Amino acid sequence: MAEKFVAKVSEFNDGDRRIVFVGDNxxxxxxxxxxxFAYSNFCLHQGGPACEGLTIAKVEERLRPDKTSAGLYFSKDEMHFVCPWHGMEYDMKTGECVSDRKLRLKKYKILQKGDDVYVVA
Ligand code: FES
Incomplete structure (x- = not known):
């Protein structure tokens, strides 16, 4: 296992991302x-750059007691990232494909040492 420097914590703002290479990964x-959070950038659909598309909160439909729609809302709890090739969405916290939770991207461990962030691969 190798530790690869990713960025300084102080230069890696909330909402930012980095793409790093560790060997063939x-x-x-x-x-x-x-x-x-660190995941393989190899989309489970057709190998697109899964981590390089939009990040967007899960869209939820709220229902009234009679089961009619009360509208669509962005989740306050669940963020997704979207593969830019064909739109497969992944859960930011788990790497699961949200349309089939049995599928998930390979997750990598993150280490913080002082102000430095490393990924372990
Ligand atoms: S390659 Fe990622 S959605 Fe198709």
Whole structure:
């Protein structure tokens, strides 16, 4: 296992991402709500750059008691990132494909040493 420097914490703002290479592994590192998440940048659909597209909150439909729609809302709890090739969405906190939670991107460990962030691969 190798530790690869990603960025300084002080230069990696919430909502930012970095793409790093460790050997043959291409890894997307996100900062979301103060936490770091690292996943394979190889989309499970057709190998697109899964970590390089939009980040967007989960869209939820709220229902009234009679089951009619009260509208669509952005989740306050669940953030997704979207593969730019065909739109497959992944859960930021787990790497699961949100349309089929049995599928998930390979997750990598993050280390913080002082102001430095590393990914372990
Ligand atoms: S390659 Fe990622 S959605 Fe198709």
């Amino acid at each position: 291409e890894i997307g590192v996100f900062r979301h709500d103060g936490e770091f």
